[in-house]
Amino acid sequence: MVQQERPYHHGNLRNEIVRVGLELITEGGTEAVGIRETARRLGVSASAAYRHFESRAELLDAVRDAVLVNVADQLQEALDDHAESDVATRLEAISRAYFQFSIDNPKQFQALATAFPLAEDWQTAPGRPLRILTSIIDDIEPSVDDALTSSLAAWAIVQGASSLTTLGSLRELPVDEKWKVQQRTTEILLKGLGLR
Incomplete structure (x- = not known):
């Protein structure tokens, strides 16, 4: 045999x-x-x-961490493409990259509803998405604490739009309509940060 x-x-x-x-x-x-x-x-x-x-819960935590690392890689690639751009352009780029991830990977994205790292975990490998976002907002906030708080608020806004259009009540919208929601959400975020 x-x-x-x-x-x-x-x-x-x-x-x-x-x-x-x-x-x-x-x-x-x-x-x-x-x-x-x-x-x-x-x-x-x-x-x-x-x-x-x-346990299954321990495995699921490790898989969710891997999803977060995948998201971070996609965000970093978008950021690298706009490394010399202003803060607003960099935020737009990673917002689009995150939204694209949610559309391309809806089941992986589903895991992010409960997997996004808490503030105290933002320097770990799975916390890289938040670290990437905070590195951009650092340029407009007076302190590390302010940058982290604004980053968490920004993430909540982007996550909300992505969740609604991928998993929630807007999931049946045509893709082009979903992108309009994403674009308008980003505009509101930039205005809230005083960048528009």
């Missing part, structure tokens, strides 16, 4: 479980993520997976 090759390298099972968890969340949302299913897809025993994650 030929033994089937396992799809992971020894010592890297934890990362592979998270990777498969991301696949599961992309397919079916947070409800689809489970230790036994990730183990099955990887061709390992559930007990091997449980050595890395004691």
Whole structure:
């Protein structure tokens, strides 16, 4: 009997479980993520997976962190494309990038409803989206505390529009209408920050 090759390298099972968890969340949302299913897809025993994650909740936290890192990568790419631009243009760019992520990855985006890092976690890897946003708002706020507070408020505004159009009562709108909501939301945000 030929033994089937396992799809992971020894010592890297934890990362592979998270990777498969991301696949599961992309397919079916947070409800689809489970230790036994990730183990099955990887061709390992559930007990091997449980050595890395004691519970489904722990695995889901790790997968949500991975989603946040994916979001941060997309925001950073948008910011890099506008590195020499003014604050308003950079905020518009990352607002569009976040909205695009929500449209392209609705099931992953669903996980962000409860996964966005608290203020005290903003310097961690999963907290990079907030750190990126705060790095822009630093340019217009007099103190770090003010920048962080304004960043949290800005995130709430962008998150709200993205949630409504991806998961909420506006999800059935045509995509071009969703983008109009996003654009108007960003305009309101910029006015609130005194940038328009």
